[in-house]
Amino acid sequence: MxxxxxxxxxxxxxxxxxxxxxxxxxxxxxxxxxxxxxxxxxxxxxxxxxxxxxxxxxxxxxxxxxxxxxxxxxxxxxxxxxxxxxxxxxxxxxxxxxxxxxxxxxxxxxxxxxxxxxxxxxxxxxxxxxxxxxxxxxxxxxxxxxxxxxxxxxxxxxxxxxxxxxxxxxxxHASAADVYRAAYPRMERKVAAHYARYPQDVERAREIAAHLADHETVTPGGHLLTPEAFQSLGIALGGGDGTHSLHYLLENAFVRTPQGPALSDAFLEAAQSALSFAGHPLFALVHESIYGQGKEATGWAAERIRAEFPRFDARRTLAGSGPLLFTGETIHPWHFETDPALRPLRETAELLAARTNWPVLxxxxxxxxxxxxxxxxxxxxxxxxxxxxxxxxxxxxxxxxxxxxxxxxxxxxxxxxxxxxxxxxxxxxxxx
Structure with missing residues (x-):
């Protein structure tokens, strides 16, 4: 000692x-x-x-x-x-x-x-x-x-x-699916409260997501920033000052370049820092497993249940005129494609998602x-x-x-x- x-x-x-x-x-x-x-x-x-x-x-x-x-x-x-x-x-x-x-x-x-x-x-x-x-x-x-x-x-x-x-x-007793079915409406309420506080962020978030949909964007650290990954910055909204930190991140998104508007290095660096699981990969690997009890596989519950809430579909939102909805504490298969700290562990994550016979907690x-x-x-x-x-x-x-x-x-x-x-x-x- x-x-x-x-x-x-x-x-x-x-x-x-x-x-x-x-x-x-x-x-x-x-x-x-x-x-x-x-x-x-x-x-x-x-x-x-x-x-x-x-x-x-x-x-x-x-x-x-x-x-x-x-x-x-x-x-x-x-x-x-x-x-x-x-x-x-x-x-x-x-x-x-x-x-x-x-x-x-x-x-x-x-x-x-x-x-x-x-x-x-x-x-x-x-x-x-x-x-x-x-x-x-x-x-x-x-x-x-x-x-x-x-x-x-x-x-x-x-x-x-x-x-x-x-x-x-x-x-x-709730399964992972039950947990996320209850979670998406809460996420939507938190996003609505954020936009009520910072109405200028409605258009700004759409602009960023549209840019990401049209341009493959990789951060300086190798993180693939997709519209869905961008949405997951909403995890900040669960903290007391999260709405403010999200706003300050969004306001710094674009700079003018000779080729036209581009996402700034400062924004990309901050987004990567917020999104990276390099310091806590276990969070992504076992997050849904913490709800496993009995013989039912968790089966990427957050991804499956997201389909029941089409308002969270970023590309569908961009095709219309509504506000982009951020997501919260959810883990998806694409996390193991966009994050370089998780890419080598994709198959391991798939096996955990398919695992059954979890002990009752x-x-x-x-x-x-x-x-x-x-x-x-x-x-x-x-x-x-x-x-x-x-x-x-x-x-x-x-x-x-x-x-x-x-x-x-x-x-x-x-x-x-x-x-x-x-x-x-x-x-x-x-x-x-």
Missing amino acids: TSYRQPGTVLTDHRFTVPLDHAHPGGEQIELYAREVVAADRAGSELPWLIYLEGGPGFGARRFVGQQAWLGRALKEFRVLLLDQRGTGLSSPVNRQTLPLRGGPREQADYLAHFRADSIVRDCEAIRPQLTGGAPWTVLGQSFGGFCATHYLSIAPEGLRTVLITGGLPSL YDTARLAANEVPVAAAVYHDDMYVDTAHSLETARSIRGLRTWVTDEFEHDGLRAGGPRVLDRLLALARGEV
């Missing part, structure tokens, strides 16, 4: 070895990385543990500097563990460079089947006794981290002191008998996680208390972290 200091904090790096498949603990092992953080003035104190599970899937835990965001509030009473979930950050990272070590696409897909919430929770339970001496800990789950926390309540509540969830109460009977204090922030009309699904799940978990708010978008824990965490702790403790 290595310890070091940042302003107001002491950090310690931890590395653990866990089974790839927890059903076969004697088999292949993988490495996990986690960063312990404690307030500098309490470094020698006996403190309860809080483990943070990042959203995603596919993102490593945030790299804080000092007591940023919600971390400062947590450090008032907890020793915090920032876990890089398996496949992310420094925990046996998954990408186009490392996956060929597994073999071909079939072997890669079989490997990635072990990177869902069920395996992540088993990882947590494997490392918890090494840190807490066997005592239960508090889990803070953001977005997909909340999906993991809900699974944790289903299979190992004895390891939990308290559960806090922000924007991450999953449906217990949630034990409804156990959740109905829950005794662990649970509090969840549910963001009204959350772009990424359906509010109706979340509230249905909240009613299915005994004792869970919700805070439903439209003050924040999906990134409330980042945007208002100390206040959000303080509210959830108070709810879980029955103080409000």
